[in-house]
Amino acid sequence: MRALMLSLALLLTANVPSFAADVVNGETLAKRWCASCHLVSEDQRKGSDLVPSFASIASRPDFDEDKLAAFLLEPHPKMESMALSRIETRNIAAFIAEQKRR
Numbered sequence: 001m002r003a004l005m006l007s008l009a010l011l012l013t014a015n016v017p018s019f020a021a022d023v024v025n026g027e028t029l030a031k032r033w034c035a036s037c038h039l040v041s042e043d044q045r046k047g048s049d050l051v052p053s054f055a056s057i058a059s060r061p062d063f064d065e066d067k068l069a070a071f072l073l074e075p076h077p078k079m080e081s082m083a084l085s086r087i088e089t090r091n092i093a094a095f096i097a098e099q100k101r102r
């Protein structure tokens with residue numbers, strides 16, 4: 001029970017990007033693979049209106065960095081399959097989490 005409480009406490013404070021993820025690498029990957037459709041960061045001006053920006057994705061109430069990383073491993077119907085590695089998806093998810101509007 002103690003261990004459970006502890007991991008719960010850790011989860012609640014885990015609003016900071018995971019230690020393993022590399023946000024800078026995530027940004028590089030996002031700009032290479034995602035920027036043709038998504039607005040990946042604030043300094044990008046052009047994207048498609050039909051595609052959610054990363055800032056809006058990160059600002060969703062149910063946003064979850066781990067779920068996002070898992071989502072990116074699956075082929076997405078409207079997204080070309082990108083064949084990202086597990087580490088790459090974690091890095092991109094961490095980068096997207098950083099885009100949350102403050």
Ligand code: HEC
Nearest residue numbers: 030033034036037038050051052057072078079080082092
């Ligand atoms: C070819 C265009 C295209 C590319 C490239 C692309 N996306 Fe998408 N993405 C879309 C579209 C279109 C949607 C909206 C799909 C929908 O509403 O079903 C979407 C939706 C999403 C969503 C939201 C899913 C949801 O829950 O609504 C995420 C997260 C996402 N993309 C992440 C990424 C990431 C990360 C990359 C780069 C690794 C990427 N996308 C590259 C077109 C693209």
